[in-house]
Amino acid sequence: DVKVTQSSRYLVKRTGEKVFLECVQDMDHENMFWYRQDPGLGLRLIYFSYDVKMKEKGDIPEGYSVSREKKERFSLILESASTNQTSMYLCASTWLWDRDHQETQYFGPGTRLLVL
Amino acid sequence: AQTVTQSQPEMSVQEAETVTLSCTYDTSESDYYLFWYKQPPSRQMILVIRQEAYKQQNATENRFSVNFQKAAKSFSLKISDSQLGDAAMYFCAYTRSQGNLIFGKGTKLSVKP
Numbered sequence: 001d002v003k004v005t006q007s008s009r010y011l012v013k014r015t016g017e018k019v020f021l022e023c024v025q026d027m028d029h030e031n032m033f034w035y036r037q038d039p040g041l042g043l044r045l046i047y048f049s050y051d052v053k054m055k056e057k058g059d060i061p062e063g064y065s066v067s068r069e070k071k072e073r074f075s076l077i078l079e080s081a082s083t084n085q086t087s088m089y090l091c092a093s094t095w096l097w098d099r100d101h102q103e104t105q106y107f108g109p110g111t112r113l114l115v116l
Numbered sequence: 117a118q119t120v121t122q123s124q125p126e127m128s129v130q131e132a133e134t135v136t137l138s139c140t141y142d143t144s145e146s147d148y149y150l151f152w153y154k155q156p157p158s159r160q161m162i163l164v165i166r167q168e169a170y171k172q173q174n175a176t177e178n179r180f181s182v183n184f185q186k187a188a189k190s191f192s193l194k195i196s197d198s199q200l201g202d203a204a205m206y207f208c209a210y211t212r213s214q215g216n217l218i219f220g221k222g223t224k225l226s227v228k229p
Contacts, residue, residue: 033217044219
């Protein structure tokens with residue numbers, strides 16, 4: 001079974017703190033994604049990565065950065081946390097994508113972040 | 117821009133009955149994939165079913181089936197013989213060229229015993 005893990009289930013941080021959310025997958029997936037989930041808004045893509053050291057902005061990248069130094073690990077960084085970044089953060093991964101073969105995305109359990 | 121719309125914020129079904137969740141999407145592409153994901157209170161997002169747009173046959177997974185109407189850009193999920201464990205948020209999703217998913221806002225399904 002594919003396993004995607006996230007470093008914390010719950011996290012409480014103060015405004016202005018630097019926050020790291022870690023995601024690790026154990027299936028040698030090429031693509032990894034960070035989503036943010038808010039009530040009434042569904043899931044929105046923050047950043048994704050299709051290879052080590054490669055990253056692409058999603059729909060809402062402002063206030064976030066990412067790091068992918070190893071294939072299995074994709075980190076989301078909040079450089080200076082703000083209260084409007086209080087949310088649920090979901091990581092996902094999938095095999096290398098091509099137009100003829102779209103693989104299912106596998107999700108981690110999520111991190112609920114509260115910024116005070 | 118691609119969008120996914122779930123018009124039912126909440127739905128309720130009696131245990132053992134059948135319920136249909138609606139989803140419509142907008143795209144100019146001809147080849148794409150559609151998914152239904154389930155998110156129970158544990159928050160783990162779980163794939164329920166997927167449909168390739170080039171396939172005319174509707175996908176089925178045990179008690180879950182879809183009604184895929186490509187011309188109408190409709191992708192509804194039917195849950196038969198509903199069980200208490202089916203209670204969850206259900207998200208319809210569409211893939212776009214980069215491979216990431218575009219999600220609808222979700223439908224909260226309650227199952228009454």
